[in-house]
Amino acid sequence: MGRHLSTKLLSGLALAVAIGATAIASPASAASLKMAWKQDATGLDPHKQTAFSSIRLLELIYEPLVRFDKDLQIVPAVAASWEFAADAKQITFKLNPNAKFQDGKPVTAADVKASFERLLDEKTAAAARANFLSIASIETPDQTTVVFKLSQPDVPLLTAMASINASIVPAAEIAAGTIGTKALGSGPFKLDKWEPNSKETLSANKDWAGGKIAIDGIDISVLPDETAILAALRTKQVDFALINDPLVATLVPKEASLVLNRTPVLAYHVLQMNPSRKPMDNLAVRQAISCAIDRKDVLDTASVGEGKVTGPLTMPGYTSDASALFCYKQDIAKAKKLMADAGFANGFTATVIAANGEPATAAAEAQVLQSQLAEIGVKLNIKMMELNVYVDAWLKGDFDMAVALNGGRADPYSMYNRYWTKTGNLQKVTNYIDDTLDSLMQKGRVETDPAKRKVIFADFEKHLVEVAPWAWLYTSYSYTAQQKNVSGFVPTPEGSLFGLSKVTLQ
Numbered sequence: 052m053g054r055h056l057s058t059k060l061l062s063g064l065a066l067a068v069a070i071g072a073t074a075i076a077s078p079a080s081a082a083s084l085k086m087a088w089k090q091d092a093t094g095l096d097p098h099k100q101t102a103f104s105s106i107r108l109l110e111l112i113y114e115p116l117v118r119f120d121k122d123l124q125i126v127p128a129v130a131a132s133w134e135f136a137a138d139a140k141q142i143t144f145k146l147n148p149n150a151k152f153q154d155g156k157p158v159t160a161a162d163v164k165a166s167f168e169r170l171l172d173e174k175t176a177a178a179a180r181a182n183f184l185s186i187a188s189i190e191t192p193d194q195t196t197v198v199f200k201l202s203q204p205d206v207p208l209l210t211a212m213a214s215i216n217a218s219i220v221p222a223a224e225i226a227a228g229t230i231g232t233k234a235l236g237s238g239p240f241k242l243d244k245w246e247p248n249s250k251e252t253l254s255a256n257k258d259w260a261g262g263k264i265a266i267d268g269i270d271i272s273v274l275p276d277e278t279a280i281l282a283a284l285r286t287k288q289v290d291f292a293l294i295n296d297p298l299v300a301t302l303v304p305k306e307a308s309l310v311l312n313r314t315p316v317l318a319y320h321v322l323q324m325n326p327s328r329k330p331m332d333n334l335a336v337r338q339a340i341s342c343a344i345d346r347k348d349v350l351d352t353a354s355v356g357e358g359k360v361t362g363p364l365t366m367p368g369y370t371s372d373a374s375a376l377f378c379y380k381q382d383i384a385k386a387k388k389l390m391a392d393a394g395f396a397n398g399f400t401a402t403v404i405a406a407n408g409e410p411a412t413a414a415a416e417a418q419v420l421q422s423q424l425a426e427i428g429v430k431l432n433i434k435m436m437e438l439n440v441y442v443d444a445w446l447k448g449d450f451d452m453a454v455a456l457n458g459g460r461a462d463p464y465s466m467y468n469r470y471w472t473k474t475g476n477l478q479k480v481t482n483y484i485d486d487t488l489d490s491l492m493q494k495g496r497v498e499t500d501p502a503k504r505k506v507i508f509a510d511f512e513k514h515l516v517e518v519a520p521w522a523w524l525y526t527s528y529s530y531t532a533q534q535k536n537v538s539g540f541v542p543t544p545e546g547s548l549f550g551l552s553k554v555t556l557q
Contacts, residue, residue, distance in 0.1 A: 082267040084537070084554060087280045088293040090408045091248045091273045093439045096231030097218035098170055098177040102442055103318075103409060103458070103546070106215055107293065110549050111253060111269070112153075113218035113236030116144055116163065117209065121543050123367065123461045125209060128261075129158055129219050129237060139204035139499060146195040149260040152221050153241040160191035165222035167199075169230070180476040181469040182211035185496075204497045206504070211465040239264055239552035248273055265539070265555040277411065281532070284309055290537050290556065293548065294530035296411035297357035303532045312531045314542040317365045317459020317466075320354075320410065320524040322403070322420055324452050327482035330399055331451065337519040339389035342378035343427045344420065350525040353415035358527035364512050365459045365526050366466065368501075371509060377517045386427045398428020401451040405433065406441035410456040416524070417454045448479040459526075459545070463508040464496050471515065483520040 090104040097113045100106055116130040131147040150158040167189055170177045185205040190198040201208070211217065219237065224230055234242040239261060240253040254268040272289070274280050277299040283289040285306060294300045294311075303311040324331040324340065331337055346360045362373045373379050378386075390396060403420065405413035414435060421431040431452070436444065444450055460466035469475040471488045478484070491511040498504045516523070529546035536557040541550040 082556060084266050084269045084551065084556065085272075085288070085290045086269050086292060086551075087272045087274050087283055087289045089273070089275060089277050089280065089295055089411070090438060091251075092245075093442060094231060095234045095242075095245075097215050097220065097236070098166075098175060098179075099231070100216070101178050101446070102438060103456070104438065106458070107546075107548050108242075108251065108271075109218070109234075109236075110215045110238070110547055111240045111551060112234050112238045112242050113215060113220070114150075114238045115213055115215060115217045115219065117213045118549065119210075119213050119461060119543060119545060119547075121541050123544055125213060128213075129163070133209065135209075139206065139497075140201045142199050142201070142208065144197045144199075146197065147260045148195055150237050151258045151260065152235055152237050153256050153258070154221075154235060155258060156221065157194075158219060158237050159194050159222075160197045161194075162222045163197045163219055164189045164191050165225050166219045167217075169220070169225050170217065177216065177476070179211065179214055179216035179465075179469065181472065181474055182208070182214075182465050183217070184474055204499065206496060206499055207462040207464040210460065210462040214460075214465075239549075240269060243268075259552075261552060264552055269551065275408070281306075284532055284534070287534060291531065291533045291540070291551070291554070294532055295408070297354045297527065297530070299411075300357070300528075300530040300532070301355060303530075308535060310533050310535055310537075312529075312533070312540065312542045314529050314546075315544060316526060316529045316546045317461070317544050318456055318546060319361055319363075319365050319459060319526050320349075320358075320412070320416060321455050321457060322416075322452060322522040322524060323450075323455055323480075324520055324522070325448060325450055325482050326520050327448065328451055330393065330395055331401075333393045333395075334518065335389040335393035336395060338378065338517075339386040339393070339395075339427060340424060340429065341516070341519040341522045342382045342386035342389065343424055343429075344522055344524075345381040345423055346373075346379065346522075346524050348381075348423070349416055349419045352419045353412040354525065354527055358525045361523055361526045362512050363467070363515050363521075363523050364463055364508060366461050366463065369463055369505060369508055369512075371512060376513065377519075379516075381423075383426055390427050395428070398430065400430040400432065402432045402434050403452040403454060404441060404444060404450045405435055405454040406438045407435055409438050409441075413454050413456070420454070445480060446477075448482050463511065464492060467511075468492055468496070481520060483518075485514075485518060487514050488518075 092105040092108040093102045097109045114128045118128045120126045130144040132145045185201045187202040188200045239259045244252040251271040255264040277296045280292045360373050405417045417433045469477040470481045472492045495507040539553040
């Protein structure tokens with residue numbers, strides 16, 4: 052490993068020199084933050100994007116009605132205030148009268164209504180559509196008031212609205228059909244230039260209702276090797292960087308001039324099985340795979356121990372003792388018996404897909420899983436894909452198995468309803484319908500008593516792990532690295548970069 056790392060670092064130094072040459076040719080504004088990340092966005096439509104790399108860019112440009120702070124508390128974004136009706140079947144928002152899109156036009160109630168109507172339109176194929184199906188109608192009594200009338204009580208609706216997948220976009224841009232080809236939000240930064248897989252140039256939105264921004268903008272370089280990013284940080288070619296590879300992140304504290312921000316996140320690493328394909332349509336086979344996995348070994352080997360083994364629920368208030376879940380202790384004998392009972396005593400061959408770079412540990416995870424599943428006769432072929440190709444196959448459910456890093460949410464319903472309810476808009480990804488899961492999700496949606504909701508979702512988690520359409524592995528950290536003259540960035544459990552809106556350069 053040492054020799055391999057040295058080679059990568061040398062490669063990184065070479066790329067850092069290349070960055071320096073570019074900087075000399077086209078010097079950036081002294082007040083702009085020079086930033087680097089490994090993986091670029093795959094698209095600009097905030098309602099459709101699922102890749103982390105896209106979300107990280109769009110959350111600088113767009114805003115939802117509300118957002119989460121570092122403690123996962125709901126705080127204002129486009130909306131200044133909100134109120135549920137006593138029967139929880141109506142929620143009313145008052146918009147911030149100072150909220151403006153980056154072209155200077157005000158954000159109005161009509162924009163909010165048009166945004167949610169677009170989200171609810173099946174033709175949009177919005178990533179979070181399932182979270183909003185309780186919306187029966189949207190009323191706009193004046194320019195800054197929006198009333199959502201619901202078909203049923205919907206406790207987690209507000210948390211679902213805190214997602215960048217529920218961004219407010221201009222009604223005029225929806226009508227013009229330019230969402231996704233033109234980035235025009237109300238967020239802290241304006242996208243001036245995007246050269247895919249190369250760089251982005253953002254300027255501060257001086258009209259941003261969230262307050263004054265202390266930097267002129269952000270100049271983002273896309274560097275495909277994170278050792279190159281570390282090298283660029285060492286030579287001060289870069290002020291701030293998003294780090295995905297835990298191995299690279301662990302090197303940052305060894306650099307006296309750099310600061311590492313390391314924050315536990317809600318996102319989870321998972322092996323997804325496809326229950327619509329043989330033999331994963333067999334419960335015993337899926338359970339055998341779950342029993343054959345040593346999750347701690349996957350974490351230690353692929354992610355240098357940076358994280359903890361998890362069940363499906365990763366949010367505060369709902370997490371449980373993962374060791375008590377079905378087959379969370381590797382049991383090869385039990386796994387072999389389940390395989391034999393299912394008629395696969397001699398195993399089978401399957402392919403697992405994984406994306407290059409998202410997560411950075413995807414290839415390593417696939418290799419560890421390949422080795423572990425070989426113990427029960429499962430020959431796992433690994434197919435690495437470019438991220439956009441992977442996302443396309445993933446959304447279509449076109450895989451036997453998939454290594455994935457999926458985003459977490461502050462509420463179990465808004466985190467999982469799109470996967471595990473009959474109306475979930477990502478049913479193609481799971482290819483699994485279960486009456487018990489669907490029923491428990493609906494109960495959790497309408498239950499207003501926090502203690503009762505916790506019991507409902509504990510039952511949901513227990514059943515989900517036992518029927519094993521997926522094998523949850525572990526949660527890890529978000530990492531950003533910065534020079535010591537950069538201050539004010541606040542990381543969040545969502546891994547958001549929205550905190551760059553508060554950054555100052557000394």
